[in-house]
Every structure is written in structure tokens, then in C-alpha cells.
Amino acid sequence: MKKKLLIYILVPLLLLVFTGAAFTGCSTLTDSADSVGGAFVNKLVARDYSGAFDYVYVLTADVGTRDEFVARFTNIYDALEVSDVKLVSRSVEPVSDNEYELKYTLALTSRLLGVLTYDYSADIVAGPQGYTVLYTPSLILPMLEEGDRVRSTTQEGARGEIFSADGAVLAKNDYADSVYIDLEKGPDIEEVKAFLTANFSVDAETIQKKYDNAVEKGYPLEVLLSYPKGTITDEQKEAVAGINGLGFDDSRFSPVRYYPLKDDAAHIIGYLGSPSDEQLAANEDLTEYSTVGKSGLEMQYEEVLRGSDGRIIYIEDEKGSLKQVLFEDEKTDGQNIELSIDSKTQERAYTLMASNLVDGQSGAVIVMDYSTGAVEAMVSYPSFDNNLFNFPLDEATWNYYNGDEDHPLINRAIQSAYMPxxxxxxxxxxxxxxxxxxxxxxxxxxxxxxxxxxxxxxxxxxxxxxxxxxxxxxxxxxxxxxxxxxxxxxxxxxxxxxxxxxxxxxxxxxxxxxxxxxxxxxxxxxxxxxxxxxxxxxxxxxxxxxxxxxxxxxxxxxxxxxxxxxxxxxxxxxxxxxxxxxxxxxxxxxxxxxxxxxxxxxxxxxxxxxxEGTMSQKAIDIIKPALKRVMVDGTGYEARLGDRDVLGKTGTAQVGANNSREVNWIIALNQEDGKLYMVVVETDTDEGTKPKTSILRGLADESAYSRMLSGVSSSGEEE
Missing domain, CATH: 3.40.710.10 (DD-peptidase/beta-lactamase superfamily)
Structure with a gap:
């Protein structure tokens, strides 16, 4: 018999009205201890916790009312996903004239833990209105003591990251640039609103709502603004620090997917967004608050990159210390992806496209190892900053990406079929x-x-x-x-x-x-x-x-x-x-x-x-010298690669109304480095030859690329 239960017996039950203890009064003196114990256990087996409360006497800090009693049982059993309770055995034995010991064994069927068989014991004592079962937390789980809490915590599986072949991170789990308000510093919300509207062009009403929400819920901190990483300038950070209660953060408060190469590789990597209705229906682990891949590799490799969340259910004592783990389903982080992309080549390809094409011109670049098929660069132009899709897009940006005639969201390297x-x-x-x-x-x-x-x-x-x-x-x-x-x-x-x-x-x-x-x-x-x-x-x-x-x-x-x-x-x-x-x-x-x-x-x-077998060696022997000649003194001469061991071909096709547009191609097989270089640009008629040859030259000749960046042509003349 536990000592704390003996105390209850020694306390005259007539004093209950003065102590405030709960006595349900359902049983009467005519009810035997055995019938009370049996009725109580039957209610537990039926999971009728409100009915079980009628048979208990409660004198604990954690349960004082029927609702609290029901909630305690329900919450713990629901957390363990108990679907069924069966009675294994039950007995009521006398301890003294007015005291009995109830012993029973229950088999709890849990989806998480299987069948749990627990032995319980409780004291049944006589009071002015009959026998009652003395409540203790151990009636829920035998290992629970007063002050204990059962906690259920989700452990989030991290999304896998994407890397280039040379080790650069192309998709990273990071944090956004955030401006937050520290309510414990007593900020003047009117000063805060005036500053943010003047310096960040935000709506004062939105700031007020976020502030009011934090005050109402007692939050010490509230993020007011979030932007893509690297967006907030040093000057803005200094200005934020000068306003009482405002602060800047880029490492704790606003988790975000960060794409360091931005426009350079956006079509390859893609971006995240909210799941569609179809995705929600197909995956029960997703919620409307989840983020999933919406384009590029983020979408195609969603199941590989996405981690699976884990859960731990444990007992915590009154001091907040871990007492016992009841269930643990470990989280699984998503797998990482290493690409064949070389980050420096990718950046170079995009820079060449952006510096050689003007508004109304578009195209694609591919650099590939022609022996293995490994793509070392793939650029579509114009492009977009995939970091922007982590945040609500303003109307102008959304209209540009979705309504612009240049279609910046299209990956022209793989989605656009051109006349060759x-x-x-x-x-x-x-x-x-x-x-x-x-x-x-x-x-x-x-x-x-x-x-x-x-x-x-x-x-x-x-x-x-x-x-x-x-x-x-x-x-x-x-x-x-x-x-x-x-x-x-x-x-x-x-x-x-x-x-x-x-x-x-x-x-x-x-x-x-x-x-x-x-x-x-x-x-x-x-x-x-x-x-x-x-x-x-x-x-x-x-x-x-x-x-x-x-x-x-x-x-x-x-x-x-x-x-x-x-x-x-x-x-x-x-x-x-x-x-x-x-x-x-x-x-x-x-x-x-x-x-x-x-x-x-x-x-x-x-x-x-x-x-396989697309051309005989005879055909290859005819084709290769001809492609070499193209680069030496033919239509590929302007690329200035004829002094290298390079095979190549150009192509032009007129398209559009009245042949007003032109698709220009140039392909080179560089036998010195084993790479295939391809450039295709779409321009107005007779405008594509110079851009395509300049881009190819910069791709295949690093020294020529350096000269282009400094504004000098490959012949040593000013561009």
C-alpha cells in the first residue's frame, strides 16, 4: 500500500467540504466495494471515462473536475493511438474494515506499440456516500505519478539538399532575411509602423495585425517581414537596429529553401510551393501547410528529397525532465542529390546568355560530356529567381513570370522544340x-x-x-x-x-x-x-x-x-x-x-x-571531316575555334509570322576536353549569328570568356 494513499484513509471524509476535494457520490453504502471496483473497471474498458469518474474520489493537482479527468485519459490514449481496451483480470481484496485494494489487468491495443498489457492497482475506501476508487495518475498508465505529463513531439525530417559536381550547394535548407519585433523591449508600435512603411514599403495595417496577434497570444517575438536571403542591405540592417524593439535575423526565425545560384540554375533546380489538391489526396502525410516541389528537380525528386517526420511520445516529470520514452518513430531526413552540373560552368553559361541577348531574344545553352551524357551546364534564358517563390509574389512579378511573351518559366533546353x-x-x-x-x-x-x-x-x-x-x-x-x-x-x-x-x-x-x-x-x-x-x-x-x-x-x-x-x-x-x-x-x-x-x-x-547503331563507321568517317571544316573556314568560323580540334555545325531556321523570327544553332564537339557545347538563340531575323558564336566562344574558350568580361573581343579589339 502506497503511503500517500494511507493518508487519504486517515483524513475524515467529513472534512472534504473544507478541503475542496472532489467526491462524485455515485455509489452508495449499499454498493459493495467489489461492485464499485467492477463498475469502475467496466467503464474504463468501455472507454467511458465520464462514467468512470462517477466512481472515483479525486484529490490531485492535475485532475480536479470531470472534464479534466476525461481529457487526461483521452489525450494520453489518443496519443498512443489506443484503439481497443480488453479486461484480462480483476479482483477486489479487503485490506481493513473500510478499505479494499482493486487489482486489474488491461490489454491496450495500440497502433504504435501493439498490445500493451498493464497491471493496475487502486484503493477503494468507504466514505459518507459509499465506496469510491481513489484516483491517481497510475490508473491511466501504471508508471505515471502525480506531476508527470505525457508529451508527444514531432521530429521533422529535413529535406535533402542539392549539390553540384564541384561541391557547391544549389538548394539549401536555410533561413530568410527577417525583421522581427521583440515585445519584451516595449517597442512603440506607431514608431515601428512608420519606420517599416517608409523603409520597406509595407502596409501598416499588416504590421499592426501581426503585432496584435503576438500581444494576444503572449509571444515574446514576432516576425514582421521576411525576404529572400541576402535581400536586406547592410544599410537597412543598421536602420532596423536603430529602432527600439526591432531586430534582424537570418539564421533562426524563418526557415526557407535557399537557391544560391538564383537565375543561373532556376530551371534545373525548380522551387517549392503548397501542395495541389491531387498531391494532398495522394499523400496522407501532406497538409495544406506542407511545402513540396513545384518544378524542376525539386518536383521530379520530391519523394527522394522529402524527409519523413518522426514522433516521440514520452513521460516528463514535474521538473520537465525526461522520465520514460513510450514510443519513438525516428525521423528520416531526405536524401541529398549530387548533380553532374559544374557550378562555375553553369554560371558562365548564364552570364554569356545574359550579356549577349537583349529583350525579345531567348535561347538555351547545354554543355555535356559527350562520352557519358553528363550535363555540366544547362541554361534557359530568360530565367527567374527561384528564391522569390518562397514568398507571396506581388502582382507585377506574377504577371511577368506567367504572362510575359518571353515565358521565363519555360525551360527551353528541354521543353521547347525548335526547327533545327x-x-x-x-x-x-x-x-x-x-x-x-x-x-x-x-x-x-x-x-x-x-x-x-x-x-x-x-x-x-x-x-x-x-x-x-x-x-x-x-x-x-x-x-x-x-x-x-x-x-x-x-x-x-x-x-x-x-x-x-x-x-x-x-x-x-x-x-x-x-x-x-x-x-x-x-x-x-x-x-x-x-x-x-x-x-x-x-x-x-x-x-x-x-x-x-x-x-x-x-x-x-x-x-x-x-x-x-x-x-x-x-x-x-x-x-x-x-x-x-x-x-x-x-x-x-x-x-x-x-x-x-x-x-x-x-x-x-x-x-x-x-x-545504338545510328550510324556506321563509314558514315562517321564522312561526317567528321566535314564538321571540322565547318569550324575552320565554314559557317562556324566566327566562333574562332577552328585552330582547335573541334567539330561543329551551325543552323538557322526562319519561324513566326512572315518569317520574322529566326532560330539560330551552333554545336561544337571539342575533342580536346571531351565536351559538347550547344547554343540555340531565338531572335528577330538576321540578329542571331553574332550572339550564338560569341556565347559558344566564351563557353569553349576560357581565355575568350575572360576577355569578354573585360570588354575585349577574342581578336584583342574592344567589343
């Missing part, structure tokens, strides 16, 4: 080469009409009209044509449309179309981010003029469209014996654990093929 123009000629010539119709020395038996000649309707261009049955489309034009000898290398050097249209027509519609399917046209390569599939046709096959389609596809126009990433993937075949490697941007996923931050790789990306 002459950059497609190494591939459009494959059906004729592999069919034995075209080799390095082949000369097409045709006569071209020079510019301004009789019958040439387009001034400034050479023309040729196919003399084949079923041709109804008039002349084919080419601004430049091959010099003598009129062979493959010279045609590639000058990007002669007529030459490549001729050999596409020689190959024939069915063999040509079959070969396009063989090299992946109509599909998209495997990639960690969604890639728009390429396409040969935009209309019903019944509506196609197949000969016209064939000739135009031969020089990369017509209805053919392809994303920059897929065309880059296709070019890898030239250096890989005909195998197009799938591009990848994720090197591995990994965890970091322990005080020593041990890294453990979970999954690693391996090299894989998009298409």
Missing part, C-alpha cells in the same frame, strides 16, 4: 549515306541557278527545282552553296540546302522516314526532367506533300522540331561509334549521417544508350 535548320544535316544525310547513295566524293548531277538569274524568284539565293515525278513545290533555295568540288565536305562547310535536299529525295520517303525513327525522331531521350518529344509531322499524314516534306526535312526545316537536349544527345553518336548516350543531370543520391557526416551513396547514375 542546317544543324540537322549530319543526320538527314544518313539515309543516303547508309543506303550507298552518298559518300565523301559524291557530286549531285544538278544545275543550280545563281542569285538574280532568270527564273530565280528569290534574290540573293541560289535555286534548284527538282525534276522528279510528283514534285509540285517549286524551287528549293540556298543562300550559300558549296564551292568546287561540290562534295559532302564542301556542302557541309557552306551549309548548302540544295545538296542535302537532293540526297534526301534520292533516299526516298519510306527509307528516310524509317531512318528518322531509328535515330529517335518522334521520341525523347531518357532524362531526369521531362523532355518534349521530337516530331517529324505536325499534321495528318493524309495532308502531307511527302516530297516537299522530304526535301525540307533534308535541310532541317518543314515540320521537323526537336529540343536542344535531344539534338545534343544525337550529336554524341558522332564520337561514340554511332551510339547516342542518354543525357543525365543527376550523378547520385546520397545520405549524410552521424557527427562525422559520413556520406553513403544510395543510387548512382550509370551511362545508358538512347539509340
Amino acid at each position: 535548320g542546317s544543324s540537322f544535316k549530319p543526320f538527314s544525310s544518313l539515309p543516303a549515306i547508309e543506303g550507298g547513295l552518298l559518300d565523301a566524293d559524291s557530286v549531285p548531277p544538278i544545275t543550280k541557278k545563281p542569285p538574280h538569274s532568270e527564273g530565280n524568284e528569290e534574290s540573293g539565293s541560289h535555286s534548284w527545282t527538282p525534276d522528279i515525278e510528283g514534285w509540285h513545290s517549286g524551287a528549293i533555295y540556298s543562300k550559300t552553296v558549296a564551292e568546287s568540288p561540290y562534295n559532302y565536305e564542301m556542302a557541309m562547310k557552306s551549309s548548302d540546302n540544295i545538296f542535302f535536299a537532293y540526297y534526301a529525295l534520292q533516299a526516298g520517303v519510306d527509307p528516310f522516314e524509317s531512318y528518322m525513327e531509328k535515330i529517335g525522331i518522334g521520341e525523347a531521350p531518357q532524362f531526369e526532367l521531362p523532355v518534349t518529344a521530337s516530331s517529324m509531322l505536325s499534321q495528318s499524314e493524309d495532308e502531307v506533300d511527302w516530297l516537299d516534306w522530304l526535301a525540307r526535312t533534308g535541310y532541317g526545316t518543314g515540320e521537323l522540331v526537336i529540343t536542344p537536349l535531344q539534338l545534343a544527345c544525337m550529336y554524341t553518336a558522332i564520337e561514340n561509334g554511332g551510339t547516342m548516350v542518354n543525357p543525365h543531370i543527376v550523378n547520385r543520391t546520397f545520405t549524410i549521417e552521424g557527427e562525422d557526416e559520413t556520406e553513403t551513396t544510395v543510387e548512382e547514375t550509370s551511362v545508358s544508350a538512347f539509340k
Whole structure:
């Protein structure tokens, strides 16, 4: 018998009215101790705690009323997720004339802990109105004592972070720049509002509401303003410090996802936001207050990056010390991601795009290891600062991102399918080469009409009209044509449309179309981010003029469209014996654990093929010298890479109403560093050649990039 219970027996029950102790008075003297004990336990088994209260006498600090009694049982059992209570045994034994001991065993079925079998004991004593069970916290759980509390705490699993191949953090768990108010310093809210409205252009009413909320709830601190990290200037910080009660914080109060490269890598990394209704329905762990990936790798790798929260349920004594852990489900941090991106190359690529393009111009850059498919840089321009999406966007910013004709949220490297123009000629010539119709020395038996000649309707261009049955489309034009000898290398050097249209027509519609399917046209390569599939046709096959389609596809126009990433993937075949490697941007996923931050790789990306056997060695041996010539003294000469071991190709396609816009391409395979460099820009007609070659030169030649930053061209002249 516990000593504290003996005290209750010695206290004359008639004094209860003076002590304020609760006596429920449900039982009578005619009720036996056994019946009272049985009724009390039956109520517990039925989880009728209000009914059980009718049989107890309460004299404790933590429970004094029926509502408190019910709440204590309910809250603890709900925390343990008790779904069922069964009686195992029960007995009532006399201790003295008016005192009995109730012993019972209950089996609690908990979703968290399984079946818990506990032995309980309680004193039953006689009072003026009958027998009662003396309440103690141990009637809820045997290990509970007076003053103990059962606590349930969520342990939040951290979101995994994203790193570049060179170790730079690209997506980081951090804190926003925040201005807070310290109410314990007695700030003058009118002074605070006047200062913040004048210096931060915020609404005074919003500040007042946050202040009033903090006062009402007794918060010592309240964050009034939050901005992307690095937004608040040193001058603003000093000004904040000069106002009583205001402070600046960037390390404690406002958790946020921080993207150090901002615009430079926004399309790759993406951003976070509130879950959609579909996401909430699909994942019971999400709430409307959760944040999830909304674009880029943040969205595609949501399940990998997202940690799972844990929970600990424990008993805390009256001093706040941990007494006993009842349940612990450890949190799991999300996995980290290491990309193939080189942060310095990524920044360089974006800088080159931003410094060479003006309003109304757009495009994409890709730098890739052509042997492995590892993407070292991928830029889409114009871009956006993904840090802004951590906060409510003002109307002007939202309208710009969603309504601007330049569409800054689109990842042009993988979502925009462009007409490739002459950059497609190494591939459009494959059906004729592999069919034995075209080799390095082949000369097409045709006569071209020079510019301004009789019958040439387009001034400034050479023309040729196919003399084949079923041709109804008039002349084919080419601004430049091959010099003598009129062979493959010279045609590639000058990007002669007529030459490549001729050999596409020689190959024939069915063999040509079959070969396009063989090299992946109509599909998209495997990639960690969604890639728009390429396409040969935009209309019903019944509506196609197949000969016209064939000739135009031969020089990369017509209805053919392809994303920059897929065309880059296709070019890898030239250096890989005909195998197009799938591009990848994720090197591995990994965890970091322990005080020593041990890294453990979970999954690693391996090299894989998009298409194999796309070109024979014979074809490669024809194509490579021609692409080298392009860079030495052909259409790629302006990139100034001809003195290096570089293969390349340019391309131009007119698009838009009245051909007012132009898509300009340049691709280089640098055999010195094993990298593929690609630039595509969309501009008004005749405005894209200089930007694309300047960007490529800066990408492939570090010294040229340094000169560009200082305003000096690669030839030593002022830009």
C-alpha cells in the first residue's frame, strides 16, 4: 500500500467540504466495494471515462473536475493511438474494515506499440456516500505519478539538399532575411509602423495585425517581414537596429529553401510551393501547410528529397525532465542529390546568355560530356529567381513570370522544340549515306541557278527545282552553296540546302522516314526532367506533300522540331561509334549521417544508350571531316575555334509570322576536353549569328570568356 494513499484513509471524509476535494457520490453504502471496483473497471474498458469518474474520489493537482479527468485519459490514449481496451483480470481484496485494494489487468491495443498489457492497482475506501476508487495518475498508465505529463513531439525530417559536381550547394535548407519585433523591449508600435512603411514599403495595417496577434497570444517575438536571403542591405540592417524593439535575423526565425545560384540554375533546380489538391489526396502525410516541389528537380525528386517526420511520445516529470520514452518513430531526413552540373560552368553559361541577348531574344545553352551524357551546364534564358517563390509574389512579378511573351518559366533546353535548320544535316544525310547513295566524293548531277538569274524568284539565293515525278513545290533555295568540288565536305562547310535536299529525295520517303525513327525522331531521350518529344509531322499524314516534306526535312526545316537536349544527345553518336548516350543531370543520391557526416551513396547514375547503331563507321568517317571544316573556314568560323580540334555545325531556321523570327544553332564537339557545347538563340531575323558564336566562344574558350568580361573581343579589339 502506497503511503500517500494511507493518508487519504486517515483524513475524515467529513472534512472534504473544507478541503475542496472532489467526491462524485455515485455509489452508495449499499454498493459493495467489489461492485464499485467492477463498475469502475467496466467503464474504463468501455472507454467511458465520464462514467468512470462517477466512481472515483479525486484529490490531485492535475485532475480536479470531470472534464479534466476525461481529457487526461483521452489525450494520453489518443496519443498512443489506443484503439481497443480488453479486461484480462480483476479482483477486489479487503485490506481493513473500510478499505479494499482493486487489482486489474488491461490489454491496450495500440497502433504504435501493439498490445500493451498493464497491471493496475487502486484503493477503494468507504466514505459518507459509499465506496469510491481513489484516483491517481497510475490508473491511466501504471508508471505515471502525480506531476508527470505525457508529451508527444514531432521530429521533422529535413529535406535533402542539392549539390553540384564541384561541391557547391544549389538548394539549401536555410533561413530568410527577417525583421522581427521583440515585445519584451516595449517597442512603440506607431514608431515601428512608420519606420517599416517608409523603409520597406509595407502596409501598416499588416504590421499592426501581426503585432496584435503576438500581444494576444503572449509571444515574446514576432516576425514582421521576411525576404529572400541576402535581400536586406547592410544599410537597412543598421536602420532596423536603430529602432527600439526591432531586430534582424537570418539564421533562426524563418526557415526557407535557399537557391544560391538564383537565375543561373532556376530551371534545373525548380522551387517549392503548397501542395495541389491531387498531391494532398495522394499523400496522407501532406497538409495544406506542407511545402513540396513545384518544378524542376525539386518536383521530379520530391519523394527522394522529402524527409519523413518522426514522433516521440514520452513521460516528463514535474521538473520537465525526461522520465520514460513510450514510443519513438525516428525521423528520416531526405536524401541529398549530387548533380553532374559544374557550378562555375553553369554560371558562365548564364552570364554569356545574359550579356549577349537583349529583350525579345531567348535561347538555351547545354554543355555535356559527350562520352557519358553528363550535363555540366544547362541554361534557359530568360530565367527567374527561384528564391522569390518562397514568398507571396506581388502582382507585377506574377504577371511577368506567367504572362510575359518571353515565358521565363519555360525551360527551353528541354521543353521547347525548335526547327533545327542546317544543324540537322549530319543526320538527314544518313539515309543516303547508309543506303550507298552518298559518300565523301559524291557530286549531285544538278544545275543550280545563281542569285538574280532568270527564273530565280528569290534574290540573293541560289535555286534548284527538282525534276522528279510528283514534285509540285517549286524551287528549293540556298543562300550559300558549296564551292568546287561540290562534295559532302564542301556542302557541309557552306551549309548548302540544295545538296542535302537532293540526297534526301534520292533516299526516298519510306527509307528516310524509317531512318528518322531509328535515330529517335518522334521520341525523347531518357532524362531526369521531362523532355518534349521530337516530331517529324505536325499534321495528318493524309495532308502531307511527302516530297516537299522530304526535301525540307533534308535541310532541317518543314515540320521537323526537336529540343536542344535531344539534338545534343544525337550529336554524341558522332564520337561514340554511332551510339547516342542518354543525357543525365543527376550523378547520385546520397545520405549524410552521424557527427562525422559520413556520406553513403544510395543510387548512382550509370551511362545508358538512347539509340545504338545510328550510324556506321563509314558514315562517321564522312561526317567528321566535314564538321571540322565547318569550324575552320565554314559557317562556324566566327566562333574562332577552328585552330582547335573541334567539330561543329551551325543552323538557322526562319519561324513566326512572315518569317520574322529566326532560330539560330551552333554545336561544337571539342575533342580536346571531351565536351559538347550547344547554343540555340531565338531572335528577330538576321540578329542571331553574332550572339550564338560569341556565347559558344566564351563557353569553349576560357581565355575568350575572360576577355569578354573585360570588354575585349577574342581578336584583342574592344567589343
